[in-house]
Amino acid sequence: MERERGQLQHSLELELMLRLLLASWLVGLAASATTTPTAKWQTLSGKAPRVVARGGFSGIVPDSSQMAYELAMSSSVKDVILYCNLQMTKDGIGMCLYDTRLDNSTDIQLFYPKGQKTYTLNGEQVRGWFSVDFTSEQLSNVSLVQNVFSRPSIFDGFLPLYMLEDLLSLNPPGLWINVESNTFFKQHKQDVAPYIIEGASIIQANYISSPEIGFLKSLNGKLGKAKTKLVLKFLSQDSIEPTTGKSYSTILQDLKSIKAYASGILVPKDYIWPVNKGYLELSTSLVKEAHALGLEVFTSGFGNDLQMSYNFSYDPTAEYLKFVDNANFSVDGVLTDFPITASESIACLAHNQGNRKQAKALVISHNGASGIYPGSTDLAYQQAVSDGTDVIDCSVQMSKDGVAFCLDNIDLTGDTNAVTAFMDRSKAVPEIQQDAGVFSFDLSWTEIQSLKPQMQNPGAKSNLLRNPAANNQGKFMTLAQFLDFAKNSSVSGILINIENAPYLASKKGLDIVKSVSDALTNASFDKQTEKQVFIQSDDTAVLSAFKTNTSYKRVLMIKEQISTIPAPSVTEIKQYADAVSINRFSVTKTMGFFLSGFTDVAQTLKKANLTLFIHVLRNEFIAIPYDYFSDPIIEIDTYINPLEADGIVTEFPSTASRYLRSPCVNPNANLEYTIVTSTPGQLIKGAGPGALPPAEAPAPILDPADVVDPPLPPVAAVADQSPPAPAPATPPAKSGQPANVASILLCMMMAVFSFVQLRG
Numbered sequence: 001m002e003r004e005r006g007q008l009q010h011s012l013e014l015e016l017m018l019r020l021l022l023a024s025w026l027v028g029l030a031a032s033a034t035t036t037p038t039a040k041w042q043t044l045s046g047k048a049p050r051v052v053a054r055g056g057f058s059g060i061v062p063d064s065s066q067m068a069y070e071l072a073m074s075s076s077v078k079d080v081i082l083y084c085n086l087q088m089t090k091d092g093i094g095m096c097l098y099d100t101r102l103d104n105s106t107d108i109q110l111f112y113p114k115g116q117k118t119y120t121l122n123g124e125q126v127r128g129w130f131s132v133d134f135t136s137e138q139l140s141n142v143s144l145v146q147n148v149f150s151r152p153s154i155f156d157g158f159l160p161l162y163m164l165e166d167l168l169s170l171n172p173p174g175l176w177i178n179v180e181s182n183t184f185f186k187q188h189k190q191d192v193a194p195y196i197i198e199g200a201s202i203i204q205a206n207y208i209s210s211p212e213i214g215f216l217k218s219l220n221g222k223l224g225k226a227k228t229k230l231v232l233k234f235l236s237q238d239s240i241e242p243t244t245g246k247s248y249s250t251i252l253q254d255l256k257s258i259k260a261y262a263s264g265i266l267v268p269k270d271y272i273w274p275v276n277k278g279y280l281e282l283s284t285s286l287v288k289e290a291h292a293l294g295l296e297v298f299t300s301g302f303g304n305d306l307q308m309s310y311n312f313s314y315d316p317t318a319e320y321l322k323f324v325d326n327a328n329f330s331v332d333g334v335l336t337d338f339p340i341t342a343s344e345s346i347a348c349l350a351h352n353q354g355n356r357k358q359a360k361a362l363v364i365s366h367n368g369a370s371g372i373y374p375g376s377t378d379l380a381y382q383q384a385v386s387d388g389t390d391v392i393d394c395s396v397q398m399s400k401d402g403v404a405f406c407l408d409n410i411d412l413t414g415d416t417n418a419v420t421a422f423m424d425r426s427k428a429v430p431e432i433q434q435d436a437g438v439f440s441f442d443l444s445w446t447e448i449q450s451l452k453p454q455m456q457n458p459g460a461k462s463n464l465l466r467n468p469a470a471n472n473q474g475k476f477m478t479l480a481q482f483l484d485f486a487k488n489s490s491v492s493g494i495l496i497n498i499e500n501a502p503y504l505a506s507k508k509g510l511d512i513v514k515s516v517s518d519a520l521t522n523a524s525f526d527k528q529t530e531k532q533v534f535i536q537s538d539d540t541a542v543l544s545a546f547k548t549n550t551s552y553k554r555v556l557m558i559k560e561q562i563s564t565i566p567a568p569s570v571t572e573i574k575q576y577a578d579a580v581s582i583n584r585f586s587v588t589k590t591m592g593f594f595l596s597g598f599t600d601v602a603q604t605l606k607k608a609n610l611t612l613f614i615h616v617l618r619n620e621f622i623a624i625p626y627d628y629f630s631d632p633i634i635e636i637d638t639y640i641n642p643l644e645a646d647g648i649v650t651e652f653p654s655t656a657s658r659y660l661r662s663p664c665v666n667p668n669a670n671l672e673y674t675i676v677t678s679t680p681g682q683l684i685k686g687a688g689p690g691a692l693p694p695a696e697a698p699a700p701i702l703d704p705a706d707v708v709d710p711p712l713p714p715v716a717a718v719a720d721q722s723p724p725a726p727a728p729a730t731p732p733a734k735s736g737q738p739a740n741v742a743s744i745l746l747c748m749m750m751a752v753f754s755f756v757q758l759r760g
Contacts, residue, residue, distance in 0.1 A: 042330040044291050049324045050333035051342045052081045052176055052207075052298065055098060059303055059337035060152060060629060060683070062144035063105055064096040065159040067686065069170060075676045076339040077347050081174030081206060083335060084167055088190035093136040094164040098147050100181060101128035105147040107157055108139075121184055123240065132188040136163070150305050152626050154594075154687035168203065176207040178233065182215040183242050193218040200226045209233045209266050213251075214243035217261045230262040231298065234271065252286070255293055264296030266335065272299055273309075273322060279469070280311045280322075287329040299323055302336035304630035305621040310467050313371055314619035315655045317633055320345035340676060341631045347673035348664035349633075355661040357388075361640050362647035363656045364391040364495055366616050367408045371651035372467055374453030375415055376406040377474025381482070385489045388657030391534065391647070393495040394482045396516055398504055403445035404479040404515040408456075410500055411437030416451035417472075418443075431503050441508045448476065459620040479516065483523040486531065493532035494525070497557070498542050502713055509718040513545045526551070540576040541712045547576075555579040555613065556707075562586045563599055563699040570608045572707040579611030579646070584635075585699075587614065587643055588625070588680050592693030595627040595680030602643040614639050615649035617656070627678050633659050637675050641667055 041048055053076060056068030069082050084096035098105040100121060108115065108129045115134070118127040131139075145156040167175070179185075182192045193215060196203065200223040209231035210216055216230045235241075237249035244251070251258070258265060267286070274281040290297045304316040312318040320342055324330045336342045368380025369387055376395070384392050394406035410432060412418035418438040419426070425443065428436045440448065452472040457465050477485065479496075486494045496516055504510040516535075520526050525533050526549055535546045536555035543554040556577035563586070565573075573580060582601060589596045605612050621630040628635040632655050639645040640660075650656050659665060664675045684692055 043332045044296050048346055049331055050079065050081055051077050051339050051346065052083050052333050052335045053339035054083045054335050054337055055085065055096065056082060057339060059305065060626065061155055062146050062159055063098040064162050065144050066162055066166065067155065067159055069167060072339045073172065076343040077673050079173050080339055081176050082167065082172040083176045083178065084164060085178045085180060086164065086192065087131040088185050088192060089131050089136045089139065090133060091135040092190060092195065094195060096162050096164060096167055097131065100130060100184065101126065102131060103129045105144060106142050106161065107145055108142045111142055122181060132185065132190055152683070154684065154691040156688060156691065158688045174206045175204065176209065177205045179210045179215060182210065182212055197222050200224050200228070207231050211235050212242055213261065220261045229264060231264040231266050232258055232262045233266040234268065236268070255290055255295060259293055259295060264298060264332065265290060266298040266300055269299050269301045272331065275309050278310045280309045283328065287331060296332040298333040298335060299331050300335040302334050302342065304338045304341055313652055313654065314464065315632060315652060316341050317345045317349055317658065321350060325350040338629060338631065340629055343673060344633055344664065344675050348662045348675060349658055352661045357660045358663055358665045359640060359660050361645060361660060362390040363388065363653050363660065364613065364647050364649045365389045365393050365653050366649050366651045367395065368392060369653055370456060371619060373470045374455055374474050375408050376476060377453045378477055379474035381485060384653050385491060387654035389491060389653040391493040391495050392486055392491050393497060394479060395497040396479055396512060397440040398510040398512050398515065399443060399445040399448055400441055401444045402510060404512065404519060405445065405448065406477050406479060406482050407440065410440050412440055412451065413437050414456065416454055418451055421451060432500060441504065441510060458618065459622055462622050464620050464622065479519045480523065483519060483525060487523060491531065493534060495534040495536055497536045499538060501539060501542050505715045506713040509716045511715045513542055513712065536581060540707065540709045543576045545712065553578045555581050557581045558702065559583060561699040562601060562702045565601055565604050565702045568704045569702045569707055570604060572704045573610065574608060579613060580605050581613035581615050581649065584614050584617065590696055591684060593625055594684050595625050596684060597681045602645065606644055611646045613647040613649055614645045617648055617650040619652045619655055627680050627683050633675065634678050638678050640665065641677055
């Protein structure tokens, strides 16, 4: 009883919170809801593809819960279709649930620990808790849980099972009922066909699907005046359809026969775009052939946190667009766990290839398009330009013989094969980092050119690899080559990043500041006005060295996470910089992998008339807090709109460029649908009792002493270099950053660790 009272109280609180949340989103949508001209689609109807929300917004909230369905309606296109995977109880009540086995998506084991049984399902022996063994009354205390471990678990254990009758009470814009195995239900005297036929006038489903041909034939022509379309759901190609005994690949060869009992087909993604070793092959002719016969084609398997082809660079919108906005065809609908992303892809991003940018915010590359090709290579920079980047970047490093070149890190082991090619040069340099490395200043430019570029894989532990075919591809560029490339490209600016200048000058006799200044002058960037030059550093002394050239904009890099910037610190920053590039986690307050609100960092910098850049964005869902719905576009939108960032630094510039070409970048545009900006803190309000991760200590404050660095030391003559000093116990903190903050790499590792622990 205590648990029931707790559940009831929390359910009431949740319902109030949810309705307030949905109301705020709906107000935002209503403000922009006017009719605009629509582009011609290559669907069977010529209208936009339909968004079908599988179990509601099941990518965030437990599948088939009231909260999931309501969240799907509030955040998606107005004609979203809610998908109910219909299960039957022992007393003949239909309910929506992820799977025939209750233990996959509920906590039924807690209430009926001995309720397991073994049944034959689709020709296989399956053991678990089944809906046909329990009455609706027996299931009234059972709650839903998230069925994908990488998704939020904070809503587990208090959302009740949702009956089909409950779903109908929401008056959904569209309804799709799927019956996965009527053969199984018939064996347990719960034939779904009479249930649907008798209730057809009330259910009013837009679509009914099933992988069983016999079931669809039993409904054909018997649904009265209900304008319900029947859809054959294809399973894997080698699976056997129970009515005919044929494989689905065999049935696919005779699409014409399907027309006799169905008006469409629902197929997995690889029926249309096959994938081989992680890469797309040529598309099949399935969509065109089906359309020629008058069959609609829907496709399934979409989820922002599900495995996708390397071709999409972990951008789920790119995957949707491949199915709905290519030169040859468009599917008629997509079945997705993240209807918000499908909606923005169809309503905001499709048909925008030729559009100009709709906002002033800059897309700034991070080592070029380093999410697609090895960073700082010619291929990465070429891809960045092709993807619509505004500003390409070069983090300058120095070789032993004084050649300035572009590479993310002074330690070559992360971006190249230096750890194997020059293992004998590995050493510890505590002034730079704790770990041993192979450093650029110990190799000649000729030796560096012999290295093979390597892809950075920040998601490797989660098996989220980046374009493995690109390993060893591309060539590193000298700073002079980079400047020449930029001058002859379409970019509007360049960003030159300078780090470790004091060490290089005093210990290695390398003047990186002069090398950069001379290279810019030799390439005439000091006099031209066509392309903006940004000089970025975490060292104010470096920025001071470029103060005399007023055409350059100086950017203070603050790598570590901070919580606020006091007024005296802002005053100091303005003495040295025109802009600030801050860690993306500095603009929000975090709680595990959730957000609890915004900090005042962005607002403070904007009020001070400082240009605001936010770094570094990545597409992999494990790098994106839940509040952004595992959607890189939602994260970008949050930085551009409410926070008014002037630029975003990203390893996937194509994603940011696609967003900025969309009319939906303007929240006040008169559109039928606009991107729903995330509100940090909303998700945790709906958490179950005791489900939230522990509150985190606030990040450090950026004090004035953390801003200002000492003057640069004179450049030592190489012959005068003294032996290196003994290694300190810990490396000294860099100026320009809070003294007691961990490195940005450690911050990211901790965030991902929290994320993985939360899903464990």
